[in-house]
Amino acid sequence: MDLAALKRDWTGFEFDTAEFEVTEQQMLDFAISCGETEARFTDPSHEDFRAPTTFTAKFSGRRMLPEEFPQLSRRGFDAGKCVEALAPVRAGDRLTGTSTIHDIFEKTGRSGTMIFIVHRMEFRNQSDEVVSIVDWRMVQQP
Amino acid sequence: MSARSFDDVSFGDDLEEMKTDVSLDRIKRFTGAAGMTFERFTNHEAARKEGLPGAIVPGIMSQGILAAMIHRWAPGSTIVKIDTVFRAPLLVDSDPVCRGVVTDMNKADRTVEVDLTIVNEANETRVLGTATVRLEG
Known part of the structure; x- marks a missing residue:
């Protein structure tokens, strides 16, 4: 597998758009089950009631990878997530999530070579304001 | 709860350790909110059939738990960015502990960097990460 070619051909490739509705109950259940105690996350009557910081990490698009993306292995796993919070997410918001391949890189460890694909x-x-960026590191072992 | 200001914090400060509830009932509430349907999170037997030692806590729930620890330590703070690595499975119905330590401070934008871990009863790291947190004051 030519990692340089894979990176050159796919990095920055946009492959999916999906819409998500944010409900008060989802926000509350997410916050309380994670142990949030501040009223801005747990009390809908609070003037600054908002979704917990990592709330958008729960959303996934229709595809994990582009349709034509080469199959590198039969199984992969979720190696981690990075959430950047840029603006509050509120109950009733309609979010549009756009997926791109952000990065592809390789690491070698005790279990051999692993390819990291950052989705x-x-x-x-609904006001076209970027509220959050979520990077999902998927690992595949060729 | 009173807000923790930037000036209250020093390099190397430990966040208050937080024990967290990862009981099956709590996980089911989370997976319901997150729209996760995989039984490996909510059914020990199904998880064992997948080769896991038991049902596992969803990675994004571990991340949310670490964010909650930061908010308890610094009420009113803003987590600008949080990056977590799901290093090894964290088991449902276990008794994990969350920890954090301040590893950098940026006076210009009133932010601190915090290293984060979740360990199990054997003190083995299951989840680790870093966060950038903006403090008021």
Whole structure:
């Protein structure tokens, strides 16, 4: 497998758009089950009631990878997520998530070589404001 | 709860350790909110059939738990960015502990960097990460 070619051909490739509705109950259940105690996350009557910081990490698009993306292995796993919070997410927001391949890189460890594919979802609200960016690192072992 | 200001914090400060509830009931509430349907999160037997030692806590829930620890330490703070690595499975119905330590401070934008971990009963790291947190004051 030619990692340089894979990176050159796919980095920055946009492959999916999906819409998500944010409900008060989802926000509350997410916050309380994670142990949030501040009223801005747990009390809908609070003047600044908002979704917890990492809330958008729960959304996934229709595809994990582009349709034509080469199959590197039969199984992969979720190695981690990075959430950048840019603006509050509120109950009733309609978010549009756009997926791109943000990065592809290789690491070698005790279990051999692993390919990391970073799937980025950028979320915009109904006012076209970017509210959150989520990078999902998927690992595949060729 | 009172806000923790930037000037209250020093390099190397430990966040208050937080024990967290990862009981099956709590996980089911989370997976319901997150729209996750995989039984490996909510059914020990199904998880064992997949080769896991038991049901596992979803990675994004571990991330949310670490964010909650930061908010308890610094009420009113803003987590600008949080990056977590799901290093090894964290088991449902286990008794994990969350920890954090301030590893950098940026006076210009009133932010601190915090290293984060979740360990199991054997003190083995299951989840680790970093966060950039903006403090008021």
